[in-house]
Amino acid sequence: MFQRWKESITPTDIVMWLIGGTLLLMVIWGSVATLVAGKYTGRHWIDFVIFGLAQGSIYALIATGYTMVYGVLRMINFAHGEVFMSGPYTAYFVAAAMYRSDFLDKHPFTALFVIFVVAMAISTMIAYFLEKIAYRPLRGAPRLIPLITAIGASFFLQYMFRGLYGSGFQAYPVIKIFEGAWVIFGIRILKFQLVVIVAAILLMAALYSFIMLTRAGKAIRAVSEDKEASSLMGINVDGMISTTFIIGGMAAGAAGVLYALMFKQVHFFMGFIPGIKAFTAAVLGGIGNIPGAMLGGIFLGLIESVGPSLFLDGLGIPAPYQLKDAIAFTMLVLVLIFRPMGIMGERLAAKKA
Amino acid sequence: MTQTRSLWEHGVKTGIIGGVAVLVIALVGMVESFHRRDIIAEVITMGQVLLLIGGVFIGYIAAKRTGSDESLAPGLNAVIGSSVTGGFLAFLVIVGRLINLRAVLVNASPMLYKLLTLGHKGVAGIFIILLIGMGCGVFAAALFYLPRLTRRVIILSLSSMIIAGVLQDLIRPVIAAWGPVAVVSEWLFTGNGLTVSGSISIVILIAVVMTAWALKGQDIKSGYGNLSGGSQRGIKISAFFMLAVVLLALPHILGLFLSEVLTIVGLYVLLGLGLNIVVGYAGMLDLGYVAFFAIGSYVTAVLTSPELGFFSLTFWQALPFAVVLGIFFGVLLGIPVLKMRGDYLAIATLGFGEIIRILVLSDFLRPWLGGAQGAGKIPKAAIMGYQFITPQQIYYLILAGCILVVFISLRLKGSRLGRAWMAMREDEDVAQAMGINLVATKLLAFATGAGFSALSGAIFASKLGSVYPHSFNVIISINILCLIIVGGMGSIPGVIVGAAALVGLPELLREFAEYRLLVYGAALVAMMILRPEGLWPEVRHKMELHAEEENNIGEPEPSTAT
Numbered sequence: 001m002f003q004r005w006k007e008s009i010t011p012t013d014i015v016m017w018l019i020g021g022t023l024l025l026m027v028i029w030g031s032v033a034t035l036v037a038g039k040y041t042g043r044h045w046i047d048f049v050i051f052g053l054a055q056g057s058i059y060a061l062i063a064t065g066y067t068m069v070y071g072v073l074r075m076i077n078f079a080h081g082e083v084f085m086s087g088p089y090t091a092y093f094v095a096a097a098m099y100r101s102d103f104l105d106k107h108p109f110t111a112l113f114v115i116f117v118v119a120m121a122i123s124t125m126i127a128y129f130l131e132k133i134a135y136r137p138l139r140g141a142p143r144l145i146p147l148i149t150a151i152g153a154s155f156f157l158q159y160m161f162r163g164l165y166g167s168g169f170q171a172y173p174v175i176k177i178f179e180g181a182w183v184i185f186g187i188r189i190l191k192f193q194l195v196v197i198v199a200a201i202l203l204m205a206a207l208y209s210f211i212m213l214t215r216a217g218k219a220i221r222a223v224s225e226d227k228e229a230s231s232l233m234g235i236n237v238d239g240m241i242s243t244t245f246i247i248g249g250m251a252a253g254a255a256g257v258l259y260a261l262m263f264k265q266v267h268f269f270m271g272f273i274p275g276i277k278a279f280t281a282a283v284l285g286g287i288g289n290i291p292g293a294m295l296g297g298i299f300l301g302l303i304e305s306v307g308p309s310l311f312l313d314g315l316g317i318p319a320p321y322q323l324k325d326a327i328a329f330t331m332l333v334l335v336l337i338f339r340p341m342g343i344m345g346e347r348l349a350a351k352k353a
Numbered sequence: 354m355t356q357t358r359s360l361w362e363h364g365v366k367t368g369i370i371g372g373v374a375v376l377v378i379a380l381v382g383m384v385e386s387f388h389r390r391d392i393i394a395e396v397i398t399m400g401q402v403l404l405l406i407g408g409v410f411i412g413y414i415a416a417k418r419t420g421s422d423e424s425l426a427p428g429l430n431a432v433i434g435s436s437v438t439g440g441f442l443a444f445l446v447i448v449g450r451l452i453n454l455r456a457v458l459v460n461a462s463p464m465l466y467k468l469l470t471l472g473h474k475g476v477a478g479i480f481i482i483l484l485i486g487m488g489c490g491v492f493a494a495a496l497f498y499l500p501r502l503t504r505r506v507i508i509l510s511l512s513s514m515i516i517a518g519v520l521q522d523l524i525r526p527v528i529a530a531w532g533p534v535a536v537v538s539e540w541l542f543t544g545n546g547l548t549v550s551g552s553i554s555i556v557i558l559i560a561v562v563m564t565a566w567a568l569k570g571q572d573i574k575s576g577y578g579n580l581s582g583g584s585q586r587g588i589k590i591s592a593f594f595m596l597a598v599v600l601l602a603l604p605h606i607l608g609l610f611l612s613e614v615l616t617i618v619g620l621y622v623l624l625g626l627g628l629n630i631v632v633g634y635a636g637m638l639d640l641g642y643v644a645f646f647a648i649g650s651y652v653t654a655v656l657t658s659p660e661l662g663f664f665s666l667t668f669w670q671a672l673p674f675a676v677v678l679g680i681f682f683g684v685l686l687g688i689p690v691l692k693m694r695g696d697y698l699a700i701a702t703l704g705f706g707e708i709i710r711i712l713v714l715s716d717f718l719r720p721w722l723g724g725a726q727g728a729g730k731i732p733k734a735a736i737m738g739y740q741f742i743t744p745q746q747i748y749y750l751i752l753a754g755c756i757l758v759v760f761i762s763l764r765l766k767g768s769r770l771g772r773a774w775m776a777m778r779e780d781e782d783v784a785q786a787m788g789i790n791l792v793a794t795k796l797l798a799f800a801t802g803a804g805f806s807a808l809s810g811a812i813f814a815s816k817l818g819s820v821y822p823h824s825f826n827v828i829i830s831i832n833i834l835c836l837i838i839v840g841g842m843g844s845i846p847g848v849i850v851g852a853a854a855l856v857g858l859p860e861l862l863r864e865f866a867e868y869r870l871l872v873y874g875a876a877l878v879a880m881m882i883l884r885p886e887g888l889w890p891e892v893r894h895k896m897e898l899h900a901e902e903e904n905n906i907g908e909p910e911p912s913t914a915t
Contacts, residue, residue: 012792015688076696093457137882143695144638145881148838151640152877155831159871163381166459272827276707279700317717326711329704336701337689 056301057200061255062278065248071224081275087119087253127249286342364430368437371411382460391546392518412493432490439486619751627805633843636778641706649810679807687799727821841887
């Protein structure tokens with residue numbers, strides 16, 4: 001037993017364990033040092049956690065789109081971040097118009113509903129046509145080809161929206177009733193963060209029940225299980241792939257509005273980094289696995305928000321918050337190396353490889 | 354009823370797609386900013402040419418897609434397609450004049466409408482757009498019915514005229530520098546574009562040459578084939594010699610600005626050849642390639658810059674360190690991703706690239722690397738007193754680098770290692786079964802690619818004299834990827850063509866620079882769908898893609914509903 005185990009170790013495995021071990025030691029060392037130093041109080045940590053939850057639930061919503069598309073097409077829809085961007089960027093103009101006419105302050109819920117509808121409609125449209133124009137002709141092509149297409153589509157969409165709407169940052173109008181904070185069980189929570197978390201949870205519940213309970217959801221699951229068999233069972237595979245993109249687009253559009261509510265600005269490049277992070281979240285949860293993507297998103301959001309202060313501050317690194325993206329990307333690389341099947345992705349792991 | 358419907362169905366459908374595409378082109382501002390450059394001075398601008406080409410192209414596609422037996426149907430569809438496209442633009446002008454689109458779409462300016470309607474107001478302008486659309490359709494239909502040879506001659510001669518107009522900044526100084534030939538330049542160009550007589554003569558010249566070539570070209574080719582081996586070699590050697598002379602004289606022919614463009618293209622050729630080994634030969638999609646470029650630059654900066662104040666080596670002393678460290682990092686970042694394939698590899702390398710950029714940018718490494726302000730005062734390279742300072746001098750440095758890297762790439766391609774890479778690209782498992790050591794082969798690909806990239810980075814640092822983290826954006830990786838894909842994956846001339854087209858052109862066409870990523874993105878998608886082997890394909894890769902097509906011929910064409 002031990003003998004066989006010893007034989008299967010290669011020098012590269014040892015190098016990887018060394019890297020992994022070093023990082024783990026650094027994380028532990030940093031955390032202990034930070035906690036001992038006591039620079040942050042409990043209040044700080046709670047704020048970090050809530051911020052992380054809000055951010056993570058946005059990642060989770062985007063990640064479901066990645067994971068569903070990966071499920072049915074076995075490709076990374078690199079342009080999903082642009083689907084996410086297109087909705088809220090277009091809805092910004094609606095929001096700004098409503099803000100100028102005071103509609104936003106008088107009927108905030110109706111206004112918010114309109115913003116959501118516009119954003120989701122645009123994102124859905126972009127996702128649908130993206131699949132139809134760019135990806136559909138490439139069914140059955142070698143694996144690199146759809147990925148390169150997706151990268152191309154991603155940059156095309158970014159710069160198309162840059163050309164259409166301009167290259168500057170647009171400040172999203174502030175919705176007054178979501179300003180300020182609530183105190184719940186003695187914990188002070190910024191209102192918009194709570195709204196983001198609750199809205200994201202509701203949307204995820206709706207999405208999950210669509211996938212698990214409806215006929216179309218069942219068909220999508222069947223297609224991601226086995227395309228040929230499901231087409232033999234009378235499922236319209238192309239139609240289900242389109243449906244997947246539509247649902248992913250709706251989730252991304254809604255996530256985009258939540259993102260805009262949280263960070264209060266939109267920009268043509270805003271989808272790129274969240275897109276990669278949401279992909280990280282999808283991989284974390286096990287790509288192809290919807291609840292996994294949701295958990296992965298929330299986990300990533302938490303790590304990103306708590307991580308810089310917890311791990312890096314203790315190591316004496318100045319301005320640790322600058323490195324939060326580096327933490328997210330390191331997580332991505334580590335997960336891809338050590339557990340490519342993700343936290344919950346056992347089923348798919350065998351099929352991949 | 355159904356008969357007539359199917360007759361013009363393709364025309365309307367193609368016209369709608371084309372109309373949306375043309376609307377996007379107009380609304381992202383491309384038409385308006387291209388309008389600033391004349392093709393034929395005072396007659397037609399690049400923006401108008403862009404729209405006309407779009408109109409004719411759509412008509413032609415509509416004609417081609419008509420599967421009808423009726424001989425008139427394709428022509429009818431061409432006219433309908435182009436007219437529908439024109440209708441979209443007319444609609445834009447009508448809507449744009451009624452409501453202020455500019456609040457949302459920043460480029461929907463009155464200038465654009467004026468340009469589209471040729472300055473006519475009211476209903477007349479709308480009719481002009483529709484009329485031009487129809488005219489494009491008629492032209493497309495005519496092209497469709499003409500015999501193949503005539504069609505090619507017309508398209509090629511017209512496009513050479515357009516290219517001559519587009520590249521006037523390149524062509525004019527070159528011709529003007531040649532003393533007596535300068536008269537030609539004065540005759541061809543005026544003000545901001547071609548003269549009318551100049552453009553007509555270009556069209557005629559190219560048409561004559563094309564026709565002659567089409568009629569006699571085969572004889573010349575077979576004549577060359579019939580020559581003895583010795584004289585064939587003689588022709589090859591003299592061609593090679595001429596190429597060498599031209600390459601050496603190039604910066605003096607082109608002048609300062611164009612030499613600067615050349616150096617940038619050269620740096621991208623270096624980068625492209627490196628990524629070509631990783632992606633083109635070994636088939637591993639690396640999106641974090643810019644990291645090694647950054648490492649090469651920063652190693653050079655740290656070792657030479659007195660501003661950072663650690664070492665003050667010369668460029669040549671620092672260069673080996675830069676390359677070796679680049680290779681070292683190539684291996685170091687390669688080890689973790691050994692087991693990944695395809696898309697996972699792409700994302701992991703993208704992550705690495707971003708991590709390096711974020712680290713360089715952070716305050717954490719600021720004492721060593723200079724943070725967001727970067728590092729300056731990097732000395733220029735010098736050999737025995739000859740300093741590489743101006744672009745014309747640095748050109749030679751980059752040329753030497755390119756020749757070295759091209760040579761290595763060529764030699765590697767046919768070597769045992771090169772064949773192992775290509776086997777791995779096609780099928781990893783089979784390659785392993787054939788006795789290829791995957792770990793070593795992959796790491797060697799990463800190492801070689803990283804080494805080339807670091808070399809490019811070192812030259813870049815010395816050329817600029819300073820390094821900033823913002824120069825090492827993920828966009829650079831995407832640019833390099835685009836140029837090797839457009840040129841043809843795995844093909845060395847393809848990389849050079851790709852770099853010239855994708856990096857050189859935007860430098861020459863300032864109007865274009867703003868839209869380069871838009872066009873790159875569209876080009877990537879279009880290339881992957883229509884011509885995945887690239888513009889100048891590698892023979893073997895093309896064969897493989899063709900074999901696939903042949904296998905697919907038995908299956909019915911997937912119906913495209915749009």
